[in-house]
Amino acid sequence: MMPVGPYNASCVMMTRRPLPGSPPPLQGAWIRECVGIMWVVIRSGNLTGHMSRFRFTLRHCGLIRPFSTIGCPPLPRPLARNMLMPVFTPPIRKCIALVLAPMALLLFAGTAGADTGAVTGRVHFDLTPAPRVGDAYRGRTLKPVQPADEARALVWLEREDGRYPPPDELADFDIAQQGYQFRPGIMAVRTGTRVHFPNHDDEFHSVFSYSQARRFDLGRYRKDEEAPAVLFDQPGIVKIYCEIHKHMRSVLMVLDSPWFTSTATDGSYRLTGVPAGNYLLKAYLPDDRQFETTVAVTPDATTHQNLGE
DSSP: OOOOOSSOGGGEEEOSSOOTTOOOOOTHHHHHHHHHHHHHHHHHTOOGGGHHHHHHHHHHTTOEEEGGGGTOOOOOHHHHHHHHOOOOOHHHHHHHHHHHHHHHHHHHHHHTTTSEEEEEEEBOOOOOOOOOOOHHHHOOOSSOOOOOOOOOOEEEEEOTTOOOOOOOSOOOEEOEEETTEEESSEEEEETTEEEEOOBOSSSOEEEEEEOSSOEEEEEEEOTTOOOOOEEEOSOEEEEEEESSOTTOEEEEEEESOSOEEEOOTTSEEEEEEEESEEEEEEEEOTTSOEEEEEEEEOTTOEEEOOBOO
């Protein structure tokens, strides 16, 4: 199959049903995705910045294929660009938006929740706090070291084909240093997220990680200094430490999947808005233990699944 580049999208055709070997469509989810992209394109008047995302959605649903597979030559590139990347004037954009807005609302209202389900349960793990670290290992601090956050687990879903809907604009997150502890002590983010490490204590901290998924060293900085944000662009487990206070540690799980959460202190969790289908349900504990099992998500239903029993 001939690859489809960012500007020769004229070499693809729409089909009424998924191609052989393509993954099952996510029912109404891809419709909402396409409508959302159309809305952004109409508002901006430019398709260039959203072509890759639109093409990903169509290919993920098995709805496009190269013209070359049916014996049709591709259109010349300049002509393809003019056909696929129109720039609308503001009055035209406003008229089109007024027409499509009710359609988009109906599509969203008709499909929201109709093709998704939820997964709930409990991760069974020992919540006994870690042994107290000796004073010699803690080092000297200007103020007393505060207790770490209560233990929690991370829970997420993975698709067998490894394909996930592209993220919207990713928000930045903070892992703060407060009371001589990282807070939160365990957290999950999606691949491509930037994380800040603000220092709220009255002395230096030095945040670093030697993990394979992301190596970084922010050096020493004080409360009134801002360290650069760290981009986590590879999935995996990132263990974070402070070079000055060796008892401080945090775990950051970077995931391609958008369906994840942290448990409550009793191990209970709930994942919502999950498209129907079969998944691998995983849990990660602060002591590096991991549990996993398969789970089937059905529309308009809640699946109950415990881990670690």
